[in-house]
Amino acid sequence: MTSMKTDLLMTERRNEKSMHLDSLSIRDIVDLMNKEDHTVAASVQxxxxxxxxxxxAIVQVVKQGGRIFYVGAGTSGRLGVLDASECPPTFGVEPELVVGLIAGGERAITRSIENAEDDDEAGRRAVASNATAADAVIGVAASGTTPYVIGALQxxxxxxxxxxxxxxxxxxxxxxxxxYAIEVPVGPEIVTGSTRLKAGTATKMVLNMITTTVMIQLGKVYGNLMVNVQATNEKLRNRVVRIVKEATGAEEEIAATVTHQAGGDARAAILMLQYxxxxxxxxxxxxxxxxxxxDAMRYLAQN
Known part of the structure; x- marks a missing residue:
């Protein structure tokens, strides 16, 4: 397996701006963290x-019936699991559409199992037992050297x-x-090698872009309204009514009534009112x- 010396990785180098981090005041620490975080968006850009x-490429995979698998270890793996788990409630998709695979299994989501990332064979097995040729596998690792993820990609x-x-x-x-390689060189962390910081923020930003854009392309968003949101609690039920109001211009009482008739499905309620x-x-x-x-809006407009 191809390897890279750890001391050559930007994410492992010492940050000159934080050499005396332990002697700074609390305000100076948070100021420095904030300044370093400001550089992350530019790196993503x-x-x-x-x-x-x-x-x-991922959009085409999903449009043809494929799924998305995030594969990672540690912070990167947890961020993949987080992004995957947010897709069903936000976009109304099946949990199987976007899946997070993490080195060490489910236990590693809440507990650190650091040595699990060194097992490239485990990465291979995770993909072999879950993914098919029809799917997209996204390897996520701040270092870009994690054996588990490399095995999974192979x-x-x-x-x-x-x-x-x-x-x-x-x-x-x-x-x-x-x-497809996405490289976001955020530079050294203020705590040397702690890639839960800038690298973690950059990773979260990119994962946000991937699933949000894919879901928009699949028609899960109308304008900027999350019409596929699943109304599973009071906050979300109120949000659905607001979405129906915003999309149709209906009064709140009417929007609430039609939303109830639609079983809490914002999409159906909007179509019912609009047409x-x-x-x-x-x-x-x-x-x-x-x-x-x-497409449903256009279909009804033509029929």
Whole structure:
């Protein structure tokens, strides 16, 4: 397996701005952290072409019935699991569409199992037992050298799945194993090697971009409204009513009544109000268009 010397990684170098971190006041520490965090968005910006190319490929995979797998260890793995777990309530998709695989298994989500990341065979097995050639496998590791993730990408490549590598260094072994490489070099952390900081923030930003953009392309968003949100608690039920109001201009009482008739489905409620149709017809339009809300609107406008 290709390796990189740890001391060559930007994420492992000492940050000259924080050499005397332990002698700073609390205010000086948080000021420094804030200043360093300001650099993260600029680092992500430099990777936007790579991010765009990867998302375009992932969208095609999902449109053809494939799934998205995040594979990572430690902080990177937990961020992948977090992003995957937020997709069903936010976009109304099945939990199987976006899946987070983490070195060490579910226990590693809440407990540190650091040595699990060194097992490249475990990464291969995780992909072999979950993914297929129809899927997209996104390896996530700040260092770009994590054996578990490299093994996972190698297996994904072997079975013919789409492969994407997301790291916070440049020219990494992980990038060499993927069809699409996203590298976001955030530079040294204020606590040397603590990649839960800037690298973690950059990773979260990119993962946000990937799933949010994919879901928009799949018609899970109308304008900037999350019309596929699942109303599973009081806050979200109120949000659905507000979404229906915003999308249709209806009074709150009417929006609430129609939303109730639609079983809390904002999409159906909007279609019912917009086209003066019943719930069954609204559901049929969504089914005819594969759940793409924009296409359902156009379908009803033409029929």
């Amino acid at each position: 430099t990777a936007l072409p790579q991010i765009t190319d990867a998302i375009e 297996e994904a490549k072997r079975i013919g799945a789409l492969t994407v590598a997301l790291s916070c260094n440049v020219n990494t072994p992980m990038s060499g194993e993927a069809e 003066d149709i019943g719930y069954e017809e609204a559901v049929r339009a969504l089914e005819e268009t594969g759940g793409h809300f924009g």
